[in-house]
Structure formats: structure tokens, C-alpha cells
Amino acid sequence: MMLFAFIESSRSALISIYAHGLRSFLTTLGIVIGVASVIAVVSVTQGMSAYIGDTFAALGSNSLTIESRTSTEDRMKGIRNRLTPDDLELIELRGEGIASITPILAANRSSQVKYGTQTVFSQILGTTYAFQDVAQFYTASGRFLAQSDNQTRRRIAVIGDKTRENLDLPENPVNEYIEIGGEWFKIVGLLETKGEIMGFNQDDLVLVPYATMRSLQGNQAQTDIQIQLSLTEGADVNDVSQQLTTLLRSAHDLSANEEDDFIIQTSEQLMETFDQIIGTVTVVVGGIVGISLLVGGIGIMNIMLVSVTERTREIGICKAIGAKRHHILLQFLIEALLLSLIGGLVGLALGFGLGTLIASSIPGFPPAAIPWWAIALALGFSGFVGILFGILPAAKAANLDPIDALRYE
Amino acid sequence: MALIQLDNITKHYEMGSQIVKALDGITIAVEPNEYVAFVGSSGSGKSTMLNILGCLDKPTSGTYLLNQKNVEGMDQNELSEIRNQEIGFIFQSFNLLPRANALGNVMQPLIYRGIKLSERRRLAAEALQRVGLESRMDHLPNQLSGGQRQRVAIARALVTHPSILLADEPTGNLDSKTSVEIMDLFDQLHQEGQTLIVVTHEHEIAAHCERVVEMRDGKVATDQFQEKMTA
Numbered sequence: 175m176m177l178f179a180f181i182e183s184s185r186s187a188l189i190s191i192y193a194h195g196l197r198s199f200l201t202t203l204g205i206v207i208g209v210a211s212v213i214a215v216v217s218v219t220q221g222m223s224a225y226i227g228d229t230f231a232a233l234g235s236n237s238l239t240i241e242s243r244t245s246t247e248d249r250m251k252g253i254r255n256r257l258t259p260d261d262l263e264l265i266e267l268r269g270e271g272i273a274s275i276t277p278i279l280a281a282n283r284s285s286q287v288k289y290g291t292q293t294v295f296s297q298i299l300g301t302t303y304a305f306q307d308v309a310q311f312y313t314a315s316g317r318f319l320a321q322s323d324n325q326t327r328r329r330i331a332v333i334g335d336k337t338r339e340n341l342d343l344p345e346n347p348v349n350e351y352i353e354i355g356g357e358w359f360k361i362v363g364l365l366e367t368k369g370e371i372m373g374f375n376q377d378d379l380v381l382v383p384y385a386t387m388r389s390l391q392g393n394q395a396q397t398d399i400q401i402q403l404s405l406t407e408g409a410d411v412n413d414v415s416q417q418l419t420t421l422l423r424s425a426h427d428l429s430a431n432e433e434d435d436f437i438i439q440t441s442e443q444l445m446e447t448f449d450q451i452i453g454t455v456t457v458v459v460g461g462i463v464g465i466s467l468l469v470g471g472i473g474i475m476n477i478m479l480v481s482v483t484e485r486t487r488e489i490g491i492c493k494a495i496g497a498k499r500h501h502i503l504l505q506f507l508i509e510a511l512l513l514s515l516i517g518g519l520v521g522l523a524l525g526f527g528l529g530t531l532i533a534s535s536i537p538g539f540p541p542a543a544i545p546w547w548a549i550a551l552a553l554g555f556s557g558f559v560g561i562l563f564g565i566l567p568a569a570k571a572a573n574l575d576p577i578d579a580l581r582y583e
Numbered sequence: 584m585a586l587i588q589l590d591n592i593t594k595h596y597e598m599g600s601q602i603v604k605a606l607d608g609i610t611i612a613v614e615p616n617e618y619v620a621f622v623g624s625s626g627s628g629k630s631t632m633l634n635i636l637g638c639l640d641k642p643t644s645g646t647y648l649l650n651q652k653n654v655e656g657m658d659q660n661e662l663s664e665i666r667n668q669e670i671g672f673i674f675q676s677f678n679l680l681p682r683a684n685a686l687g688n689v690m691q692p693l694i695y696r697g698i699k700l701s702e703r704r705r706l707a708a709e710a711l712q713r714v715g716l717e718s719r720m721d722h723l724p725n726q727l728s729g730g731q732r733q734r735v736a737i738a739r740a741l742v743t744h745p746s747i748l749l750a751d752e753p754t755g756n757l758d759s760k761t762s763v764e765i766m767d768l769f770d771q772l773h774q775e776g777q778t779l780i781v782v783t784h785e786h787e788i789a790a791h792c793e794r795v796v797e798m799r800d801g802k803v804a805t806d807q808f809q810e811k812m813t814a
Contacts, residue, residue, distance in 0.1 A: 182694050193682045491678045494639060495739065496667020496695035498660045577639050580678065 179504055187509035191516070194481075198513060201477040204470025205517030205559065206524060208463055209552045213525025215459040217542035218532055219452045225540035226448050236440075237308050238415060240265075240401040240422075243437040255435035256398040259388075264425055265401065270417055271409030276304035278400040279387045281355070287380055288353040289341040296337045297379040298354060300387020308402045311381075316348040316363030323383040330386075332363040336377035354380065355390055411440050464555075470517070471559035478510050478567035489571050490579025503572040510564025511557060518556030522549060584651065586746055586778055587613035587636065592645035594631050594801075605631040606642065607801035613747075613780065618773045620789035621782045623798035630751075632798065633782045637670050637749050638662045650746050667695050671740025675752035677732040679724040679739075685711060686720040689739045696743070710742040711735070714768065730761035737768065741777075748772065750781045754788055766791050 191198045242255045262277050269275070279300035287296050305311065306318045313332065323330055331352060338347050347361045359382060368376040382390075388397065405414055415438045422436055482489070489502055529542035594606040605628050613619055623629045634640035635647065638654055639662075647654045650669055657665065672678075679688045689707035698706070711720055714734040724732055733753060740748055750769070754762035770791060773779055781792060789795050790809075797805040 178697050178699075189682065487678070488680055491680060492691065493663060494637070494666060494672050494678070495692040496663050496743075498663045498695065501695060577634055580639075580674075 179501060180508070183501070183504040183508045184512070186505055187512050190481075190509055191512060197477065198516075201474055202470075202513050202517030202520070204473040205467065205514050205556050206470075206521040208467035208470045209518045209521025209556055210525035210528060211466065212460065212463045212552055213522055213544060213548060214528040214532065215463070216456065216548040217526055217529030217544040219456050220545050220548070221529075221533055221540045221543040223449060223452050224543050226445065226452075236409075236411065237402060237404045238411065238418075239439045239441075240403075240418065241437050241439070242398050243435060245433060254398070257401060257436055258397060259399065261422060261425060261436075262399065262401055264421060265403070265418060268421060269403070269414070271406050271414045273404045273406045274304035274307040275401065275403040276302045276308050277384050278305070278402060279384055279391075279397065280400070281387070281391075286354070287337065287341065289343055289350065292341045294337070294340040296334075296340070298382065298387075299379060300382050300384040300390075302384050305381065305402065308404045311368075312366050313363040314366045315346050316361070318363055319381060319383055324385045327385045327389055328383060329357055329359045330362045330383065331359040332365060332381040333361055334365045334377035334379045335367045336375050337380055338364060340378070352380075354382070357390065411442065415440065467555060467559055470556075471514070471563040474510055474513055474560060475563035475566060478506060478564060479570065481509075482506065482567045482571040485571075486574060486579050486582040489574050490576050490582065493574070493576035494580060499572045502574075503568045506568035506571045507561065507564045510568065511560040514556045514560030514564075515553065518553045521556070522552055525552075585612040585648075586615045586617075586650055587611075588646075588648040589635075590646045590648075592635060592642045592647060594628075594635060594640070595643045604801050606635065609645070609801075609803060611796065611803060611806070613778065615746075616773070616776050616778055618769075618778075618791070618793045619780045620792035620795045621780065621798060622784060622786070622789050622795055623804075624784065627798040628801040629782050629784075629798050631801075633749065633751050636747075636780060637672060638666050663695070667692055667743060669746045671737075671743060671745035671748045673733070673736050673740050673748065673750040673753050675755040677724070677729075677736045677756070679732060679735055681724055684721045684723050685716060685727065685735045685738075688724070688735055689742050692739060692743050706742055707738070710738040713741060714738045728761075729757050730764060733757065733761075733765055734768070737765075741772075746778060748777055748779045750779065750783075752783055752785075753781065754783075754785070762788070 240257060240261075242257045244253060244255045248255070259277065262275070265272070266275055277300075281298040281300075285295050285298045287294055287298070301319065302324050303319045303321050312318070314335070316332070318332055319330070322328075331354070333343075333347065333352075341352065343350055343352075343361075347364055350361050351358050352361060353359070365377065365379075365381075391397070405411065418438060419434065423434065426435055428435065489497075492502065526542065526544055529544070533539050533542040589609050589611045592606055592609040593604065596603045596605055607628075609632070621629045621632055631640070635642055638649065638657075641654065641657075641662075649665065652665065652669075654662070654665065666672075680691060683691065686704065686707050689710050690703040693703040693706060708717070708720065711717055714737050716731060716734050716738065719727060719731060719735075722731075724735070727735065733756075737748075748769075753769075754765055757765065766788060769779055769781070779792075781788060783789055792809075794806070794808050796803055
């Protein structure tokens with residue numbers, strides 16, 4: 175019986191919505207805009223988040239990076255903290271739970287690379303064979319750096335695909351020679367492409383043996399290296415970084431009240447930071463959008479109240495020929511619900527279109543992704559708004575006195 | 584057994600500090616298949632009478648038995664149900680739903696009975712055929728003439744097979760020729776066994792009825808059977 179009333183009410187609600195086409199459209203506009211903005215924002219941020227997740231997974235999720243850190247205050251005093259090859263040795267010797275470890279020494283003077291008539295700037299890093307494990311870089315052709323390369327300080331290089339392209343090197347650049355810092359390096363390998371993270375190209379780099387890089391820079395005491403390491407299976411990231419902190423602090427003779435002069439980062443931490451930023455953006459925008467949905471709901475209530483007044487006589491007729499309270503109540507409630515659900519659906523389509531448009535109009539931006547929970551939330555919320563703001567007009571209609579309603583002009 | 588049994592019905596309205604006695608001790612009975620006219624000038628209480636008879640309003644005091652059901656103490660929903668089952672309304676201004684076509688209007692009361700769509704369609708089409716509008720089923724009210732609209736309203740009243748057909752100035756908005764057609768239709772329904780009550784101030788209309796009840800100041804002034812005038 176209730177189902178029957180529900181179907182009949184839906185039928186007459188649909189007829190009424192259709193009969194007042196323009197008004198129905200204007201009524202739902204608030205909901206349409208609200209839902210469209212939620213979906214647009216969510217689809218863009220979710221696309222970004224999924225993409226960042228993938229990227230960091232490729233980066234090696236159980237790896238740690240140790241860098242020197244100088245506080246701004248110290249920097250103004252001219253102090254530069256450093257991580258030295260001694261620190262590397264110490265960690266290699268006494269660190270626990272470490273699977274592979276590699277130093278990374280960035281070119282400190284010129285990072286020019288030449289091939290033929292081409293001269294480009296690239297990221298030149300001195301590192302070891304272990305970098306492959308730690309940073310998950312693999313070669314597409316040729317080979318990676320070997321341990322012996324380091325021991326014999328060979329002048330060889332493994333390059334990224336972007337660098338190869340910039341230098342106009344052939345598809346397979348192995349056995350070509352490039353010039354770095356006035357020395358000739360033989361290319362032994364080409365890295366697989368990794369793509370970009372947030373507009374930063376990961377394929378524009380040149381890897382040379384760590385020892386070669388050191389000799390290239392001269393044996394200066396100023397060396398500041400970065401250390402990357404990967405953990406053994408089952409080792410806890412927090413335990414390891416705790417132990418390394420203690421180790422480095424004592425090696426650097428830091429007293430208890432001094433800050434760390436280095437920083438240990440996990441790729442997970444980086445990812446969490448990104449996730450937090452995205453989460454905050456989503457919540458803030460969600461809040462704003464929630465308000466717009468509320469305003470949309472009030473718009474629906476407004477129009478429904480007008481509609482009840484306008485149809486007072488009709489309500490009187492229906493009551494005279496036998497409509498009970500719940501017939502009238504359901505009809506107006508379902509009309510409000512349908513209006514906002516239709517608004518929600520239109521908004522969903524519009525929002526997804528908008529998100530896709532935004533994502534595709536910014537170069538290098540990940541494609542928009544729309545999660546199921548966002549669809550459910552958008553429709554659920556607009557339905558809720560419809561019912562919430564439909565109750566008052568519907569109750570007003572249902573409580574009309576048939577005689578007064580029939581007399582209404 | 585009387586179809587309608589009113590016993591000492593009163594209806595009072597408060598107008599500021601004054602109490603207006605719209606109905607003042609009405610006792611009257613209507614038998615099945617009677618054809619009754621309630622006449623009187625405006626303010627005589629005939630509209631209130633119609634509201635009470637049609638279960639749109641409840642009397643201040645007195646008992647009203649409609650088809651042996653006591654209307655007293657019924658709530659709005661129960662009154663809706665009894666209107667739907669026992670009464671077919673015909674109004675002066677037709678009161679059709681403007682956005683529904685003729686068929687839709689006639690089907691409307693059947694919705695409240697919980698009859699499914701295909702059955703509603705069949706019954707409504709039958710009722711429209713009975714009033715001679717089978718060719719106008721998909722017309723909207725504003726595409727129909729006054730007489731046709733009132734026929735749709737009559738079909739809507741008939742479709743539920745009510746005990747009483749209750750007409751409030753049924754020809755008030757119609758020209759004289761159409762009025763005659765509508766009253767002929769009423770006569771025909773009466774011959775088929777329908778109970779009819781017509782509230783009117785026009786004597787030509789009342790002349791169609793077998794019994795004329797004249798109201799004055801909320802009371803029954805005269806109540807007499809008459810020789811039916813045939814057109």
C-alpha cells in the first residue's frame with residue numbers, strides 16, 4: 175500500500191517537474207552547482223592523489239634519504255652542516271636493518287653536459303651500484319653502474335631518457351661519449367623512463383660512479399653527500415631512522431639540547447605530506463561546497479513553498495476527492511527529493527566534465543578520477559537536502575484544510 | 584433505511600466575539616435514489632450544508648449518519664476516505680486539475696483507492712464514455728468547453744460509484760443551453776438509480792428535482808415533494 179502511494183506520488187511529482195520545466199531547472203541550479211563543484215574538486219584531487227601514490231610506490235616505499243640540514247639561523251652565520259663520506263662509512267658499518275646503501279654526490283660546480291654541438295644542463299649525480307636497489311632505477315638498455323666502476327673510478331655514465339633526448343643522442347646511446355666538466359665519459363646504460371612528479375622530470379639525470387665524481391671535484395673536505403638506503407625485509411622504518419639518528423648525533427658530537435644537523439626522510443613521509451595537503455584541500459573545498467548545497471536546499475524549499483501556495487486549490491480538490499494526508503505529503507516530498515536528485519545527477523556529470531577539462535588543460539596533470547564514495551556522497555547529500563528542505567512545504571500542503579483550500583483563488 | 588440521516592445538526596462559527604449560527608438544528612433524512620435540491624438565498628446556510636453533507640466539515644453538534652456510518656469523531660484521514668467512497672463532488676467552477684488531461688482527472692480519485700494504473704484507465708474511460716466524452720479523453724481542461732469540463736467533473740464523481748452525487752451550483756458557470764444538457768444528464772443518472780443532491784439558488788435547476796428543501800437562516804424553511812418538471 176505504501177509502495178503504491180510511493181509510485182503514484184513519484185508519477186505525479188515527475189509530471190509536475192516536467193510541467194514546470196524552466197522553474198524546475200532554476201530550482202535545482204543551486205544543487206547542480208554545488209554537486210558539480212564537489213565532484214570537480216574531488217575528481218581532480220583524487221586523480222592527483224592516485225597518481226602520487228603510484229609514483230611514490232615506484233620510488234621505493236621502504237627507502238630512507240639522509241641529507242644534511244642547516245637551520246636558517248646558522249646559515250646566516252655562514253655555517254654549513256655536512257654529511258661526509260665518514261658518515262657514510264659509519265652507517266655502512268653500524269647501521270641495522272639496511273639492505274643497500276648508496277651515497278649520492280651532486281655536481282657542485284657546473285652541471286653542463288656536452289655531446290657534439292649540444293650543451294645542456296642536467297642533474298649529475300655521483301653514486302654507486304646500490305642506487306639501483308634503493309631508488310628503483312633500472313636500465314632500458316646497456317647496464318647500470320657496477321661496483322668495479324667505483325673502485326677503478328671509471329669515466330662512465332648512465333643517463334636518463336630526457337637527457338638523451340636533450341642531447342640529440344641516438345635511441346640507443348650506449349658506447350657514445352659525452353663531456354662532463356672537461357672530461358669524457360662513456361655512456362654504458364640508458365634508464366627506463368619514470369615520468370614526472372609534480373612537474374619535476376625524473377628522467378633528466380646523469381649517473382656517474384661516486385668515486386669518479388669525487389675525483390672530478392678534487393679531494394676537497396667540503397663534500398656534502400646525500401645518503402639513500404633501502405631497508406631489509408621486515409625492518410621497521412621508524413626503528414631504523416631512530417637508530418641512525420642516535421648514531422649520527424654521537425658522530426657529530428651533538429649535545430642533548432642541539433638540533434639534528436641532518437634530516438632523515440622516508441618516501442612514505444613525503445607521500446603522507448602530499449596526502450595531507452590534498453586532504454586539507456578536499457576538506458576546505460568540501461566545506462565551501464557544503465554551504466552551497468545548503469543554499470541550494472533553501473532555494474528548493476523556497477520554490478516548493480511557492481508551489482504549495484500556487485497549488486492550494488489543486489490540493490483542496492485532491493483532498494475533496496479522497497486524498498489523505500500522506501498522499502499530499504508524499505507527493506510534495508518526493509517532488510523535492512526528485513528535484514534535488516536530478517540536480518545531483520546533472521551536477522555529477524557536469525562536475526566530472528569540469529574535472530576532466532581542468533586536468534587535461536594543465537599539461538602534465540594527472541587525469542581526473544572519480545571515486546565511488548564521491549558519487550554516493552554527492553547523491554546522498556543532495557537527496558538528504560531535498561528531503562530536509564522538502565518536509566516543511568510538504569507538511570504545509572498536507573495540513574491544508576480542504577474547505578479553505580477549495581475556496582482559495 | 585435512510586442514506587443520509589441528519590439529526591439536530593448545528594454549525595457555529597466564531598466571528599470575533601459574535602457566534603454565527605450557520606446551521607441551526609437541522610433534522611432531515613434522504614432516502615436512496617432521491618433527487619433533492621437545497622435552495623435558498625446567499626447566507627441561508629446552504630453552502631455550510633453542502634460542506635457538512637460532503638464530509639468536508641464537521642458539525643458543531645448533532646449526529647450525521649451517512650450510509651449508516653457515523654461521521655462524528657472521524658479525523659481528517661477518515662473523512663478523506665469516506666469522501667472518496669461515498670461522495671461524488673460536482674462544483675460550480677468544475678475544479679479539475681489543470682495539468683492533467685480528462686482521463687487523468689477522472690483517474691485521480693481511484694489513486695486514493697489504491698487501484699492500479701491499467702484498471703484506473705479502464706474505469707475512467709468507462710466513466711467518460713458515460714458522459715459522452717470518449718473522444719476528448721486526452722484533452723487538458725483548458726482545451727475543453729465549460730460544458731465539457733463539467734462533464735469531466737461528473738465522470739470523476741461517478742467513477743468511484745458514490746452513494747451520493749453532491750452538486751454545488753453545477754450550472755452556475757454555464758450558459759443556459761449547456762445548463763439544460765447538464766441537467767438532462769443529471770435526470771438520466773437519477774433514472775439509473777443514482778442519489779443526487781443539488782445545492783442551487785436557481786429555481787429552473789431546482790425544478791428538475793423531486794424534492795426541494797428551502798433553507799433560511801440556517802433552518803429548513805420548507806421541505807416539499809413536487810411533480811417533476813420535464814424539459
